[in-house]
Amino acid sequence: MIIDQDKKNMRDTDVLFALILMVASIALIIYSLVISFEAMRVTDCAFYIAPGLPTLLIGFFLLVSAMILLVTARRQGGDLRWLSPKKFLVKFKSKEFWNTVIVFGYLFLYMIVLWERTPLLGIHIPFWLATFIFLNLMMLTFKATKFLNIIIISGITTFLVDFFFRTLARIPLP
Amino acid sequence: MSLLQSFLQISSDFLASSVSFFTLGNLVMMFAAVMVGITFGVLPGLSATIGIALFTGLTYGYSFEKALIILLGVYVGAIYGGSITAILINIPGTGSAAATCLDGYPLAMKGESSNANILARISSFIGTIFGMLIFLFLTPLMTKLALEFTSPEIFWLAIFGILICGSISAPDLPIKGWIAGLIGLLMGMVGQEDIQGWERLTFGVSNLITGIPFVPMTIAFFGIPQIVKSMRSAQFKIEAKKDRVTINIWSLIKKNFFNILRWGTIGIGIGAVPGVGENIAAWVAYDDAKRRHKRKQEFGTGVYEGVMAPETANNAAIGGAIIPLVSLGIPGSPPAAMLLGALMLHGIRPGPLLSIEHPQIIPQFAALLLWASVFLFICGLIITKPMVSILKVSQKILIPIIAVLCVVGVYAYNNNPFHLLLVFVFGVLGYFLNKMEYSSAPLILGLILGNLADSSFRRALFLHHGNLWYLINRPLSFIFFAACVLTILSQTKVMHHVKKMFVKK
Numbered sequence: 001m002i003i004d005q006d007k008k009n010m011r012d013t014d015v016l017f018a019l020i021l022m023v024a025s026i027a028l029i030i031y032s033l034v035i036s037f038e039a040m041r042v043t044d045c046a047f048y049i050a051p052g053l054p055t056l057l058i059g060f061f062l063l064v065s066a067m068i069l070l071v072t073a074r075r076q077g078g079d080l081r082w083l084s085p086k087k088f089l090v091k092f093k094s095k096e097f098w099n100t101v102i103v104f105g106y107l108f109l110y111m112i113v114l115w116e117r118t119p120l121l122g123i124h125i126p127f128w129l130a131t132f133i134f135l136n137l138m139m140l141t142f143k144a145t146k147f148l149n150i151i152i153i154s155g156i157t158t159f160l161v162d163f164f165f166r167t168l169a170r171i172p173l174p
Numbered sequence: 175m176s177l178l179q180s181f182l183q184i185s186s187d188f189l190a191s192s193v194s195f196f197t198l199g200n201l202v203m204m205f206a207a208v209m210v211g212i213t214f215g216v217l218p219g220l221s222a223t224i225g226i227a228l229f230t231g232l233t234y235g236y237s238f239e240k241a242l243i244i245l246l247g248v249y250v251g252a253i254y255g256g257s258i259t260a261i262l263i264n265i266p267g268t269g270s271a272a273a274t275c276l277d278g279y280p281l282a283m284k285g286e287s288s289n290a291n292i293l294a295r296i297s298s299f300i301g302t303i304f305g306m307l308i309f310l311f312l313t314p315l316m317t318k319l320a321l322e323f324t325s326p327e328i329f330w331l332a333i334f335g336i337l338i339c340g341s342i343s344a345p346d347l348p349i350k351g352w353i354a355g356l357i358g359l360l361m362g363m364v365g366q367e368d369i370q371g372w373e374r375l376t377f378g379v380s381n382l383i384t385g386i387p388f389v390p391m392t393i394a395f396f397g398i399p400q401i402v403k404s405m406r407s408a409q410f411k412i413e414a415k416k417d418r419v420t421i422n423i424w425s426l427i428k429k430n431f432f433n434i435l436r437w438g439t440i441g442i443g444i445g446a447v448p449g450v451g452e453n454i455a456a457w458v459a460y461d462d463a464k465r466r467h468k469r470k471q472e473f474g475t476g477v478y479e480g481v482m483a484p485e486t487a488n489n490a491a492i493g494g495a496i497i498p499l500v501s502l503g504i505p506g507s508p509p510a511a512m513l514l515g516a517l518m519l520h521g522i523r524p525g526p527l528l529s530i531e532h533p534q535i536i537p538q539f540a541a542l543l544l545w546a547s548v549f550l551f552i553c554g555l556i557i558t559k560p561m562v563s564i565l566k567v568s569q570k571i572l573i574p575i576i577a578v579l580c581v582v583g584v585y586a587y588n589n590n591p592f593h594l595l596l597v598f599v600f601g602v603l604g605y606f607l608n609k610m611e612y613s614s615a616p617l618i619l620g621l622i623l624g625n626l627a628d629s630s631f632r633r634a635l636f637l638h639h640g641n642l643w644y645l646i647n648r649p650l651s652f653i654f655f656a657a658c659v660l661t662i663l664s665q666t667k668v669m670h671h672v673k674k675m676f677v678k679k
Contacts, residue, residue, distance in 0.1 A: 010346065013610055021353065028360070031375075039372050048640035051372035054628040058360050065353045072347060099406045104602060107398070111581055111594040135574050142405055144570035157575050161582060170235050171586045 011078030014069055021066035028059035102141055110134040115174060127166075127173040132158045180314060184537060188310055191534065191541035200243060204542075207247025208549040209557060214248065215255020216267045216561045217572065222252035222452075224400075226512035227392040228579055230519060231586030238520040242542055245516050249509050250302055250546035253452055253488055254554060257294040258561055261481070262287055270452035270488040273460040277473060277480025288419045290481050295554040296423060297434070297485035302547035304438035304486070305445065305493020309500075310540040313529070316501035320526040323502070325634035326645045330654030332627040335448025335504060337661040339616040342454050346611035348665040354607065355616035361386050362624015369632050381592040388621045389515040390584045390593045391600060392508070395614040397580040398601030403608075404573045426478060433479065434486055436462065441487030445494025448619060451507025452488040452495070459487030489547075496539060499524055504623065508615050511622055519587075 036052030039045060047053065081087070091097055114130035135154035144150060165171045195204075207229075214225035225248045233241035256271030261278035274294060281290040323331070336359065340351025364375045365385030376382040427434065437459040444455040463483035464473045473480050495506030496513070503525035505511035517524055522532065529536055584597050604614065631645075638644035646655045 010611065017610060035372065035374065039370060043370060045370065046640060048635040049369055049632045051367045051370055051374055054631060055360065055363055055374060058356055058363070062353065062356050062360075065349055065356065068349050069347070069353065072349065096406055100402055100605075103402045103405045104605075107401070107577065107581075107601070108598060110577075111598050115585075115591055115594055131578055135578065138405070138574035138577070139571060142570045144568055144574075153571060157578065161578055165232070165582050165586065171231070171582075172589055173582070173585070 008077055009082075011073040011076045012080070012082045013078075014073035015078040015080055016083070018066045018070035018073060021062060022070070025059045025062035025066060028062065029056055032056035032059055099142075103138075106134060106137050106141075109137075125174075128158050128162050130174075131161060181311065184310060184314065187534065187537035188540050191537040192544055195243075195541055195545055200240075200545075203240065203243050204247045204545055204549050205553065207244045208251035208546060208553045211248035211251020211253075212255035212258070212550075212553055212557050212561070213251075215252035215271070216258050217576070221256075221268045221396065222249050222270075222509040223392055223512055224397050224580070225249075225252045226509050226516070227389050227397075228583035228586075230389050230512060230516040231583055231588070233516065234519060234586070234588075238522065239538070241516060241520060242538070245513055246539070246542045247546050247549065249513070250489070250492060250543065250550050251553065252509075253492060254295065254298040254485075254550050255561075256488075257298065257481075257485055258291065258554075258558055261290045261294060268452075270456050270491075271484070272453065273456040273484035274481055276460065277475070277477050280474065280476035281478075281481065284476050286420065286476065289421050289478070291554075291558055292419050292423060293421075293426070293478055293481045294485045295551060296427065297482040298489040298554075299547050299551045300427075300434055301438055301441055301486040301489030302492060302543060302550065304435070305442050305490035306540050306543035306547070307493075308438075308442050308490075309493035309497055309543070310536065313497050313501050313536050316497055317526050317529050320501045322650065323526070324648070324651075325630040325637070326648065326651035327654060328502075329627055329630035329634060329645070330651055330658060331448070331502065331504065332623040332630070334654050334658045334661065335623060336616055336620050337658055338447055339619050340613070341661055341665055344611070344613050344616075350610070350612045351616050354612040354614070355620040357607075358617035358620020358622075359624045359627065360620075361391070361617075362621045363628060365625075368625065368629040369636070381590070385625065386596065386600075386621065387515075387587065387593060388618060389512065389587050390597050391621055392512060392618060393580045393584050394597040394600035395604035395607075395617060396508070397576075398597065399605040399608040399614075401573055401577045401580065402605050404569050421478070426482075430479060430482060433463065433466070434482065437483045437486040438490040441490030442494035442497075444487070445491030445506050446497045448498055448504045448506060448623075451509070451615065452491040455491040455494075456484035456488040459483040493543060496543075500528055500536060500539065501526060503528075503626075505619070508618055511618055514622065 032052035032055040034052070036047060036050035036056065039050045039052065040047060110130060110133075114125050114133065132154050135157055136150060139145070139150040139154065140147070145153070162173065166173045210229075211222070211225055214221065226245050229244055229248055233244050236244070252268060253270055256266050256268030257274045257278065259267040260271040260274040261282050264275050264279035266272040266275050278290045278294065281287065336355035337352065340353075340355040341348045342351070344351030344354070360375075362385070364382055366373055366383050373383060440459045440462060441452075441455040444458055445451060460480060460483050463479045464470050467473065467477065467479055469477070491507065492509075495510035498504045498506050499510045499514055503514070503523065505514045514524060522528070522535075581594065581597075584593050585591070587593060607617070608614065634645055635642075646652050
């Protein structure tokens with residue numbers, strides 16, 4: 001029985017996730033069998049100590065759990081109708097969706113693109129500059145405070161983090 | 175050695191450790207650590223787990239003793255700190271303070287915020303001391319028992335920990351807790367396995383051969399989802415009223431003496447269950463206080479015991495959570511899991527042999543818990559009111575700064591930029607799992623115990639030529655196996671019918 005819309009949405013996503021889990025666990029079972037037989041062939045070991053046995057069991061229990069989740073979610077009204085292009089477009093246009101994308105985007109930019117040792121840009125970006133850019137982008141996008149305050153807060157934070165971690169804690173930051 | 179002799183030995187070692195702590199440097203360090211811990215506890219979204227995860231990397235350059243001072247200080251401070259916001263603004267700074275909101279905030283609304291705050295502080299202090307004493311005297315016994323454990327016992331204990339943690343911590347369906355545990359176990363299998371040295375689930379990525387490190391994963395599954403959620407949500411409003419302490423604290427404590435012992439015992443018991451931790455302990459103690467109270471219908475409107483029970487239990491759970499960590503190498507709570515990472519970073523492998531290799535470690539842990547609780551009391555007195563001002567700072571300013579600290583914390587763990595990539599990828603996964611109400615606690619516990627469960631399982635089978643009977647034919651292994659089966663059955667209709675049958679009879 002459905003109690004409210006939030007629960008209905010939850011069960012809808014449960015159905016999708018259960019199906020994804022089922023596919024993933026079948027793939028895991030196949031992978032486990034492949035590496036187990038490969039190990040048995042190379043090392044002449046028994047199946048019960050083959051490296052794929054634990055992952056095979058996890059795959060099996062994940063499959064069973066996913067099936068239980070699917071049945072439970074279906075019984076409580078979950079379905080896949082929300083995946084229709086029309087309903088999907090509504091979610092796609094929501095502010096919440098875009099805010100999530102923006103935060104992940106900025107985290108990606110800071111952690112992966114601007115981090116000096118990741119050769120995505122091919123240029124050297126010092127840690128302090130990456131941090132300063134990230135803080136400014138986050139605060140400006142989400143309108144944390146006035147522009148000048150954001151610059152000042154970002155600057156002070158960058159200095160303190162760099163000083164504390166690099167100088168005091170002696171961590172070799174890029 | 176007789177029981178009395180070992181009791182006296184532990185007591186004298188504890189006293190020696192407590193006295194040797196008393197240097198200016200240690201005192202300043204503990205003071206600062208507890209202050210930082212309280213700040214982590216106060217800020218919604220941050221927790222003891224994230225605090226310890228951030229500081230684990232930072233303490234790498236320090237000696238083990240200094241690192242332990244910092245990490246235990248942060249741990250104790252953060253568990254207490256959550257209660258400040260729970261009482262003043264009805265937002266639990268940490269999950270373990272969620273139950274404190276129920277009566278703490280109504281007390282604040284009645285103009286009794288000072289009463290509620292001092293009760294929370296004293297309860298947290300008593301809880302920590304109680305947990306510390308039980309830890310001090312019970313851990314050697316547990317260690318002796320743990321020395322009897324063979325591969326099947328370790329395997330079943332690991333599985334039991336994940337099952338019980340999944341059942342209790344899943345906010346929606348228990349099956350989701352188990353799925354999270356299984357995903358964690360699978361993540362724990364990534365890398366070169368122990369028995370044959372075979373590479374599993376690395377897909378040719380050389381950085382994965384050593385496995386997925388769990389300290390960065392804690393940031394991924396606890397920190398990143400919270401950062402994203404906080405940036406989306408609206409700023410909360412602070413309306414803390416100023417008042418004075420108007421109750422006789424000591425008579426209230428005297429009146430509730432046995433209740434406090436019971437809540438402390440609940441905290442320790444639940445804290446000692448692998449992976450469950452402070453959050454659940456607080457709820458169970460709150461429920462106990464409510465059920466036994468003469469005016470139970472008044473709970474939720476501002477009852478003192480409604481603040482005392484969860485705060486005693488969640489801090490007592492700290493001592494409880496360290497018992498299996500030190501004696502078995504299995505953390506009792508997510509912050510204790512972070513401590514496990516810190517110990518390993520300093521070359522110390524927790525487990526039954528720990529107290530033999532490092533005989534001073536149990537009294538040392540206990541002495542630090544004692545001092546941390548003393549500083550909790552002092553710092554709480556100083557910091558409660560200024561903390562409310564910090565909370566007035568917009569989350570839109572605080573959260574980007576916290577995001578920077580999380581990223582630097584991951585990098586500081588072992589200066590590997592690949593871990594940043596891992597944290598980002600698993601952070602996205604963590605966000606969606608969190609949104610679908612999959613608890614991160616069983617997942618992290620699965621990650622920690624995955625390799626241990628795997629090697630114990632296959633070693634047991636190897637020694638007995640694949641005979642599955644050997645996995646359950648010893649009394650201890652059978653008890654753990656039965657506990658696993660009961661945990662699963664308790665979530666099904668079968669157990670419900672069995673219970674009904676007994677009730678009828």
